[in-house]
Amino acid sequence: MRSTILVTGATGRTGGALVQQLRAQDWPVRALVHRIDARSDRLQRLGAEVVVADMHDPDQLSEALRGVQRAYYLPLFQPHMVQAAVAFATAARASRVEAIVQLSQWLSHRAHPSILTRETWLVDHLLAAIPGVAHVVVDPGMFADNFLRVIDFASLLGFYPIFTGDSMSAPVATEDIARVIAALLCNPEPHAGRRYRPTGPKLMSGRDMAAAAARVVGHAVLPVKLPFWMFRKAARLTGASIHEVYSYREYLQDHHNGAFSFDGGVNDVVSQITGQPAEDFETTASRYALMPFARQTAANRLKALARFGVLPWVPGHNLDRYERQMRFPRPPRPSLSSEDPRWLAEHGARAVPNLSTPLGTAAMG
Template identity: 60%
Template sequence: MITPAKPRILVTGATGKTGGAVVAELRRQGWPVRAVVRRRDERSALLNAMGAETVVADYFDTEQLRHAMEGTRRAYYLPIMDPFMIQGANAFALAAREAKLEQIVQMSQWLSSARHPSMLTRQLWLVDRLFADIPGVAHTILNPGMFADNFLRFIDFATLLLIYPHLTKDSRSAPVSNEDIARVAVAVLADPARHAGRSYRPTGPKLLSGKEMAQAISRAIGKPVLPIGIPLWMFFKTARMQGVDPYEISGFRYYLQDHWRGAFSAGGGVTDVVHELTGSPAEDFETTARRYAAKSFAQPTLANRLKAIWNFSRTPLHPGWNLDRFDRSRGFPVPFAPSLAVDDEGWQASHLPAAEQPSVMRLAAGAHMS
């Protein structure tokens, strides 16, 4: 019997952390992949080395996106972290209709809600609904909570200075690895009909506080690590020093407020999505930390140690951002009655599972519910 060929899958955001992981997992399982990139560089070369076909396209240009979709049947869509995200999503939705895609697996966000003070989060809520309404497309949402990557960007401070800066106070979340998100995405892409209209929340296997993450990192590197809670003003300085887009940080400050209020531990905070969809349990934080600690920038060399000491000591002297002023200067719209997700009844109704409803599966965005 002849086995039918696997359809080619389009991946946007392919040079990013989850997009790159999705490309790698698809190729590992033998799926043909077309990866959308913004430019040819060393990152696109790595995708080519995996066996993916790369195509350069403007994420705001419907015609370029439609051309990129030619010959593909399914897509993993990573929204652009940009003030004009909704324009890019509309361009993608129009292109998907013209190209007659059969499936879109869309990355969203656990906090996605209509009145959130973060403009990025409000736009993600709109994208959730925009894609759910594309005729004839099997649409699935992935809305993970906090990514393990968010908590391991300062792993060099742990390996080199034996300190772990964190922002979460005593609140908890269940950090999920990029690789587990990718495995879930590929499982959904492999079976469009089964997952159409669903929303999945992949998480790590355990709720952790900043102190507990420091303990996991200590076990991963075999040395005691001291957790240090840092104030937001220090984080703003660090982010600016690292060249992070202030638009992303403007939203992230509100995510932290939701975190402190328990939004990421609400409803139990842990799901079996990774195991249910992939057949393997979610990776624990210690294992993820061990992989990050093996990265070149975290190795205990003299140069790395001096760099870590320099970066840590100069942070208080580096200018930060006035994010309220930044938002006003860009003219971002403000909801009539802004509300953190944890205080929003609409968010609670659509995101927290009912007692009789498995947390593994929910109807995407509450759309098409009778």
């Protein structure tokens, strides 16, 4: 009898794709959601069992984990991330879960200026410390999705916003990340204590992405570099939370410093784990260009013009005020990942971090 797999964050892009792939392979899936809506209905139609639980409540999580042998854990990228992870770890240990595949981030670092990145590092090590659990970390770099939320500007207005300057990354498709996670969940034991960084097939600058977008939408697209203050406005206009944007400030600094192109920036994790090559950015962009918000219609063009027209007048998230209000703890010596000798040593091409070893060490391969 096949193990039941719990998928947290099941209505998100990665979680939803993961449920679909596991169900296509006939694995029993329990999808954990925050509420019942059209997205959870879709999961039920795929054959998943849908349960509702508060990610901060160990009792509700214990109930969701009842009878589950393997789990995909998506940290809550919002305030109180660590509290939610402790609740999940407590429930997973009590339920005797055998394996956890966890989504992390490439920048995960104990002394990062971003609270989100520091807490992600803590979650990595918290889950690794659960006795008897095969724990595997997936830490992608830049999601292609992050660069394609503005595909409508390219499609409808003929320009592509660039917030990363001339620095480069290898954007990876959400579907490829989900395929890697699915493969690890299907056979977790050989990968216990390991972390894998799925990447796209090649390094790209913002200009490269604009050129790919132009080929997809069928007309010229002008790449336009925009400053971070404009990013704050655009993020607020599109509904991004202030907590996300607060962390992007440091992420973009790391991106400019080359953290996402470090040691070549490209690997074959997707093909090695799944047996299929990573999808190229242009293929991913072609799917986004077909989404309703990016289709080249008169109505969409008017909406895009209106959004762009109000952008200068939309107040951006006030990140300094948010930091004062939240009173986040600060490391005594904060350092960007791209500037930290220990992070660089642990993330080099020959480093194969093993979270079952003492903190701060890495097995070398």
